[in-house]
Amino acid sequence: GIQVEQSPPDLILQEGANSTLRCNFSDSVNNLQWFHQNPWGQLINLFYIPSGTKQNGRLSATTVATERYSLLYISSSQTTDSGVYFCAALNQAGTALIFGKGTTLSVSS
């Protein structure tokens, strides 16, 4: 089945810094999503981005489907950005999302 790998596993930033999170996947995908899991455990949808580039405020994402990777950019980070960021790709059967291990982001003031 499809493999999803995220890097780095951990990231520590000062408030105001920028960061790039990477997601590699082993096969072509019809669905690629980025989530932020907050300290209360809720999974927040950030982007649905099987290909191309999208922006939402300080966050943007790019997926290069032909090269099987996606990037999540966080600019001017804030303490509220802390948490775990997951990338997930739809399996070949189209019946389940396969998650990466996540990137744990800590932003300090």
Next chain:
Amino acid sequence: AAGVIQSPRHLIKEKRETATLKCYPIPRHDTVYWYQQGPGQDPQFLISFYEKMQSDKGSIPDRFSAQQFSDYHSELNMSSLELGDSALYFCASTFGQGGYEQYFGPGTRLTVT
């Protein structure tokens, strides 16, 4: 906008007891997925339904069963609970099968003592 509703939000059970988790998808969504997230882990797919039929099964123990009802809500039934079943259980919904965006509920935190 309406979101995915899960109930209960928190549940405490003892070993060997049973538990039922409920999921109400976004209106007009006909596909439901269940995921389990253990402490410090990534979410793992359990089972999915499309138009009230099971569409795929992941690493779901035989002690667990699930179904999707005529109004598209879904229930996950868990029997003979074990300490290792303590986890966050997410339900997600979407419209149709294939590559559409999945929307996640707030999760049910199950603690087995």
